[in-house]
Amino acid sequence: MQDSRILSSFHDVAGPASVLPLSQMPGHRRGGELVFQTCQLGVVLRAVLFVQAIVWVVALFGAQGILGWLERLAVLTAASLPSVLIWLLVTCALKRAIGRLPMPGQWAAGVVIGAVSAIYGCGLLTWTGLVSPAPWLASAASGALVSAVMVAGLVWRARAMAPAGTTARLAELQARIRPHFLFNSLNSAIALVRAEPAKAEALLEDLSELFRHALADTQEAVPLHQELALAEHYLAIEQVRFGERLRVEWNIDPKAGGARLPPLILQPLVENAVKHGVEPSPTGATVRITTQRRGSVVVIKVTNTVPAGSGAPGNGLAQDNVRQRLALLHDVQGRFQAALVDGVYQVRLEIPI
Structure with a gap:
């Protein structure tokens, strides 16, 4: 999948869960x-x-x-x-x-x-x-x-x-950890238990890792390579559900891995790409994740093909969440852009490093 047109258009625009004590909540300082x-x-x-x-x-x-x-x-x-x-x-x-x-x-x-x-x-x-x-x-x-x-x-x-950071985190967790996602993931594992137990075990391990990070990570910022690993676990789970309909492409710059960004900010974007690109399409879609370091800035792109006749995906709640959290951490130095061009939807983030 090529996204040169999108690149040019963007380039121009320069439990019971455990309850955390207050001292461990995001944004709190001792x-x-x-x-x-x-x-x-x-x-x-x-x-x-x-x-x-x-x-x-x-x-x-x-x-x-x-x-x-x-x-x-x-x-x-x-x-x-x-x-x-x-x-x-x-x-x-x-x-x-x-x-x-x-x-x-x-x-x-x-x-x-x-x-x-x-x-x-x-x-x-x-x-x-x-x-x-x-x-x-x-x-x-x-x-x-x-x-x-x-x-x-x-x-x-x-x-x-x-x-604001605490509220944004809670809203982001509620938007991302949805009951139907857990239900579908567990159903996928149950379907594989007898036929392919090794795959079922791998899926449950990915699911466990995803929820471990989602429920336990209280840091203000995490390195990009950690977010990419979490997105990989999520896509591995969805790969079991959709099979060949989900095609994933990675283009990762090792020099960009040290960029700091809010925790659990990349996975909702990847989930949106799967939900609005793969789910509604009988032939599936291609999801591409790209990172690149350009001087003192790291560019992160999540793109997905969109079924013909579809408009911009979703109601923007997840994207608004990401945009606000990015602004809280990096202020005017962090940028968020999204666009649908020629059947390809792209979300682009710029993070200072």
Whole structure:
């Protein structure tokens, strides 16, 4: 199965179950919360844009016409941009040390670093002769105030991620571990017990491995090679059900195996490919899983042929789940795309490495 057209179209867009204690739930940290996730590209962009928006408004005060506003904007940007970048770099470098502090201590650290960074920016203006006399106190106060607002945003973001990650995981488990899947898998094993006991044993082993990972994995992120192994177990089970109707192709780049992604995120995509590609087709379908490392990005593709006359598969619940979990882990650096082109449905993920 060739997917060159899909590639070109995408390339253009740059129990009783055991109950886990709270300390083992996804997103939970022992001790202090890791609030200062300022190393992430999305956080950096939002912080710079937020400060720059403030600068644009402040520059309006006292400006005489558009030229006066542009002049004040240039001066304020020359002070604020280095300051916010220093604040981001320092909090990124010290995030784990700051994370060990109690929450009031983290707030204080962020505000103090902000005040010092603003004083540095004021010093730059004074040294270049753009400002005289130097407004040291005003700069420190404004830096502390803006830093307090950014810390508040980071605290809100850190606390929002934990329940969102837990809810997404529960929804994903409910969507994936469906009773009919277990029923069909066990029926396949029962049908093979007398005729082909070795195959029945292998199927039950694959099923056991799949559910072991699904019910026991509580990590925030897992390597890609682990997700691929889990998908292989799932496809081995479905191969017993569908036989020659399910044709699987693998194209795996060993260099991509270390990429980190949310646990149990690949298997629902593979399940969708089987459900909407193989099940409704009397002749079956081809499911292809491809991974490739491109510089600092790993591209993962799950494609399946679709019966003639079929539209885009499903109602998108599983895909929305995957998209949200990917955004929680990688923010703007993680990408999710899906499209149906010429009878081939492809889901494409981009993961930073």
